[in-house]
Amino acid sequence: MSAVKLTAKVRSQKKLASDIYSLILYVPEIADQAKAGQFVSLYSKDGANLLPRPISLCEIDHEEGTIRLVYRVVGKGTEEFSHLEEGDCVEVMGPLGNGFTLKDKRAILIGGGIGIPPMLELAKELNCEKNIVLGFRDETFLLEDLEPRGEIYIASEDGKTGVQGNVLDAIREYEIKGDIIYACGPTPMLRAIKEYAFANHMEAQLSLEEKMACGIGACLACVCKSTEVDDHSHVKNKRICKDGPVFDAGEVEF
Amino acid sequence: MNLSVNIAGVEFKNPVTVASGTFGSGAEYHEFVDLNKLGAVTTKGVANVPWPGNPTPRIAETYGGMMNAVGLQNPGIDVLCGRDIPFLKQFDTKIIVNVCGKSEQDYVEVVERLGDEDVDLLEINVSCPNVKEGGIAFGQDPKALEQITKAVKAKAKQPIVMKLSPNVTDITVMAKAAEAGGADALSLINTLTGMKIDINRRQFALANKTGGLSGPAIKPVAVRMVYQVANAVKLPIIGMGGICNYEDAIEFMMAGATMVSIGTANFHDPYTTIKVIDGMKKFMEEKGIEDINEIIGCVK
Ligand SMILES: Cc1cc2nc3c(=O)[nH]c(=O)nc-3n(C[C@H](O)[C@H](O)[C@H](O)COP(=O)(O)OP(=O)(O)OC[C@H]3O[C@@H](n4cnc5c(N)ncnc54)[C@H](O)[C@@H]3O)c2cc1C
Ligand SMILES: Cc1cc2nc3c(=O)[nH]c(=O)nc-3n(C[C@H](O)[C@H](O)[C@H](O)COP(=O)(O)O)c2cc1C
Ligand code: FES
Numbered sequence: 001m002s003a004v005k006l007t008a009k010v011r012s013q014k015k016l017a018s019d020i021y022s023l024i025l026y027v028p029e030i031a032d033q034a035k036a037g038q039f040v041s042l043y044s045k046d047g048a049n050l051l052p053r054p055i056s057l058c059e060i061d062h063e064e065g066t067i068r069l070v071y072r073v074v075g076k077g078t079e080e081f082s083h084l085e086e087g088d089c090v091e092v093m094g095p096l097g098n099g100f101t102l103k104d105k106r107a108i109l110i111g112g113g114i115g116i117p118p119m120l121e122l123a124k125e126l127n128c129e130k131n132i133v134l135g136f137r138d139e140t141f142l143l144e145d146l147e148p149r150g151e152i153y154i155a156s157e158d159g160k161t162g163v164q165g166n167v168l169d170a171i172r173e174y175e176i177k178g179d180i181i182y183a184c185g186p187t188p189m190l191r192a193i194k195e196y197a198f199a200n201h202m203e204a205q206l207s208l209e210e211k212m213a214c215g216i217g218a219c220l221a222c223v224c225k226s227t228e229v230d231d232h233s234h235v236k237n238k239r240i241c242k243d244g245p246v247f248d249a250g251e252v253e254f
Numbered sequence: 255m256n257l258s259v260n261i262a263g264v265e266f267k268n269p270v271t272v273a274s275g276t277f278g279s280g281a282e283y284h285e286f287v288d289l290n291k292l293g294a295v296t297t298k299g300v301a302n303v304p305w306p307g308n309p310t311p312r313i314a315e316t317y318g319g320m321m322n323a324v325g326l327q328n329p330g331i332d333v334l335c336g337r338d339i340p341f342l343k344q345f346d347t348k349i350i351v352n353v354c355g356k357s358e359q360d361y362v363e364v365v366e367r368l369g370d371e372d373v374d375l376l377e378i379n380v381s382c383p384n385v386k387e388g389g390i391a392f393g394q395d396p397k398a399l400e401q402i403t404k405a406v407k408a409k410a411k412q413p414i415v416m417k418l419s420p421n422v423t424d425i426t427v428m429a430k431a432a433e434a435g436g437a438d439a440l441s442l443i444n445t446l447t448g449m450k451i452d453i454n455r456r457q458f459a460l461a462n463k464t465g466g467l468s469g470p471a472i473k474p475v476a477v478r479m480v481y482q483v484a485n486a487v488k489l490p491i492i493g494m495g496g497i498c499n500y501e502d503a504i505e506f507m508m509a510g511a512t513m514v515s516i517g518t519a520n521f522h523d524p525y526t527t528i529k530v531i532d533g534m535k536k537f538m539e540e541k542g543i544e545d546i547n548e549i550i551g552c553v554k
Contacts, residue, residue, distance in 0.1 A: 002285040213521045218278035221313040234329035235306040
């Protein structure tokens with residue numbers, strides 16, 4: 001089992017919200033090996049944009065040999081990907097990163113904004129009691145996919161859906177209980193979740209983000225501070241692309 | 255057809271290696287690339303002790319290139335000797351070890367330690383800050399460069415390649431200084447210092463403020479410098495800076511490089527090295543070139 005880079009065929013692309021797209025790629029070579037919490041690198045066709053764009057796996061269909069990516073258009077690369085149509089080709093490398101470690105414990109899955117997509121595959125793979133907490137800025141997405149997978153709680157900044165505020169406000173408001181947190185989202189959210197988990201003596205697996213160049217652990221672009229000296233780097237740095245993106249909350253300082 | 259080249263008495267099966275820092279120690283890219291096919295693997299800069307490197311963000315994409323300020327994070331020479339060299343020894347390829355340091359003593363310590371190791375060339379990265387001289391890079395002052403070259407050469411058991419910084423007014427002055435210090439070969443270019451500002455956040459794109467620009471955006475500068483250096487000194491050159499395909503590699507060789515390194519292009523396509531080697535063979539066949547050495551510095 002190892003990562004590959006190849007040309008994938010686009011199965012379909014759908015717009016989910018004003019700037020959020022869902023892309024399904026046919027790549028059995030990646031789908032076969034992939035699991036929740038891992039990601040792929042997508043490459044732009046424009047040689048001016050050299051570096052890969054890391055995108056989490058939102059769903060993996062082992063039978064169909066497809067992967068689903070849900071992403072927000074924020075710049076040149078994601079803008080280009082949003083124009084892909086059925087039958088088009090795109091360069092992709094994966095599966096990359098470690099993915100979540102599934103535990104048989106009452107789980108709280110927390111997704112903030114564009115950190116929500118990896119929670120869908122995780123919810124599918126976890127066979128236990130699941131509370132799913134979602135934080136949105138305003139518009140919601142992926143709700144219909146997530147609803148059958150667990151108990152859903154929502155926080156939104158504008159308060160139009162669910163609790164007004166952030167995911168932790170929702171957890172407190174609805175008194176959501178669990179033994180382990182799995183989370184992906186903006187860094188300030190993850191920081192707050194880390195504190196919350198410590199205060200409540202809970203285990204937490206957090207999916208982190210950093211700018212990447214190689215995506216496979218060679219260039220040392222994407223590090224985060226680790227609490228202990230790391231076995232590979234021999235300094236207190238871990239590579240998000242290779243040792244992560246998912247870390248135990250106690251392993252990292254960010 | 256002959257693709258093999260020779261630098262300071264070391265025979266390489268082909269002229270293609272990787273640029274230091276873009277390929278780790280080869281362990282990660284080995285999933286994609288058959289390391290046996292490369293002329294050599296050049297390892298990430300290594301110091302006498304582990305270095306933690308710079309804060310993040312350490313990289314930023316720029317038009318046709320990227321900037322990095324990784325800050326030479328490395329696990330130190332003990333780990334290189336205990337883990338990375340034994341790993342590379344499994345393959346039929348040469349090993350070039352890139353060395354960094356903050357003082358002459360740091361460099362000498364690493365080079366002495368490598369004396370007992372079965373590695374082929376030592377590439378000395380002189381773009382690191384010279385702490386003793388008050389933060390000026392060894393690579394930007396010809397006197398300091400000649401001195402560090404001498405000090406390293408005196409202790410090195412393997413041939414030494416001085417890696418030149420392009421951040422100077424006249425690259426030939428630096429090349430001559432390294433030659434005078436006793437260098438066996440030169441490699442160029444290292445990255446060009448640049449800066450990027452995120453206008454929405456009113457912040458530098460890199461935590462370090464400045465970073466080293468690499469990738470296709472710098473290729474014409476690199477080709478020019480390789481040409482100038484090839485015509486100023488007698489030393490063999492390892493050329494690099496934005497090489498993405500075999501055409502780029504041939505261009506560097508025609509300008510005067512004996513070998514070429516693939517750096518940033520690995521990030522875009524991990525198979526670049528192999529594609530360059532295959533493309534070179536095809537080019538030689540098509541043009542009826544029997545020996546790759548024929549084209550080195552053929553454009554005057
Ligand atoms: C492990 C991981 C998983 C991710 N999963 C998703 C996902 O499922 N859906 C989604 O919408 N986004 C995800 N992201 C963020 C996504 O990578 C960026 O939004 C994307 O790279 C932006 O590219 P661009 O060309 O549109 O933006 P530009 O701003 O033009 O990009 C310029 C450069 O910065 C890099 N970059 C910009 N923003 C980020 C960022 N937030 N993180 C890392 N690199 C960045 C780009 O890769 C590119 O090299 C993930 C990031 C990481 C690290
Ligand atoms: C992420 C990154 C890390 C690098 N690390 C080193 C290093 O440790 N030592 C060194 O001498 N050069 C280092 N370099 C410079 C490259 O070896 C090379 O000289 C430069 O990038 C130009 O080649 P390129 O355009 O093909 O990448 C690094 C470059 C990059 C992009
Ligand atoms: S992106 Fe190169 S080490 Fe993570």
